[in-house]
Amino acid sequence: MKEPGRSATSTSYLWLYRTGTQGPPIVLYDYQTTRASKHPVRFLAEFKGYLHVDGYAGYHALKNVTLVGCWAHARRKFSEALKALPDSAKDSAVLAKEGLAYCNRLFKIEQDLKKSDASDKERYQTRLKLSEPIVEAFSAWLKKQAPRVLPKSALGRAIHYCRTQWDKLVAFLQDGRLELDNNRAERSIKPFVMGRKNWLFSNTPRGAVASSTIYSLIETAKENGLIPFQYLSYLFEQLPNLEDQTNETLDELLPWSSSLPDYCKLSSQS
Template identity: 70%
Template sequence: ILYDYQTTRAGKHPARYLSGYKGYLQVDGYAGYNQLTDVTLVGCWAHARRKYTDALKALPPSAQSAEGTAKEGLAFCNQLYAIERELKKEQRSADERYTTRLKKSKPILQAFSAWLQKQAPRVLPKSALGQAIHYCREQWDKLNAFLKDGRLELDNNRAERSIKPFVMGRKAWLFANTPKGARSSAIIYSVVETAKENGLNPLNYLTYLFEQLPNMEIKDPQQLDPVLPWSDVLPPSCQSPIN
């Protein structure tokens, strides 16, 4: 898990950060990613689905027609997720996921696309429901991209979950006073969250690093390899008790 801090949300930052990368990139609706070349952007259905749940919450009790429409949009999203749950439950391979999605998910997407085209002129563009429909239509190519490869996911929730710890903590930590401090924080977040993903106890692992790094040539990748979070030669004390 790697975090990067930049002073603005300009598209030049992800373009520079990912320079030379080719392949799939699963993203939210942030327009800055559109500047990337040699990548296929894969949309997030969790973001799309959330907009319909938000639309339902925002509707007054008297808006029965709009409520029915929002529930229909949500139902399309739920059908796609039902297929994904079944694939994960059966532990299907990437090739099997690809084939099943073409057979089951693609017809749902085709029906959803026709529904979006029909509903778009019937709703207020700035209403919560109108925004949900607009988001799906604007992101449609990206939202369909998961059909291209069985290794792809329906959403980027795994990345979102990795962002959540410091988003929640930010309420207590307030903010970084300088860009340099923010970049330093991004490095610390990267180390801690990657340690957690590899089953390490972050406190014990950081303690181990602070003991080892002063005695190492940190510019030498070969010396650093044994102390990286995924190393298989880390001492047992670094392991999380839950493992």
């Protein structure tokens, strides 16, 4: 509401960064005034590796990363295209169902891998054997259908999305640690979105940054199996009594630390 050089009605953004399946789960929220690519470029300046993203083009400015797309977004667009079609559009409905079926087949393979508790290596090998042929067939289908549908129709937009995102969509085949979708991040942004509906605004940039910090701490605590209230209470007791706030002493207070007391852990309540 009160930001130098900006009106109270200006739209600001909260960027979400989080870890995948490797290492302790970490959820970080970063307040920024815009959606410009310079923000993730700055935040991820020292990061190298795979980065799961949605379809936002701004991520292309990042260096030393391999962008991994989201098949849930692709599937959703075909689902939306199917719902948007009138009953009379039988031919288009058939095509939308075909596109949706390709996506569903890929998700079925992932569900089976999860049920079997497959290792990263097994996931990689299974994807090459089962998923890659589906991906290749889907690519051929997209090329065939693109000139046959109206580009501005819901079905046309679904096909266009997949074709423009293709390099990112097929990246999951490169490594068994990768996921088929970006739903992990989608789930992590929901708590903030739901809270925003209640409090609507931050009064100052400092308040927005503080809110981002608190959300980061609470959501990371939840991801690590902690009880947020108990964990925050523990922090408020311990932090004022630290003689030296070094990286080593602060590490012992982080949500994934093995030094945390049992009463902070959700498992101790069951």
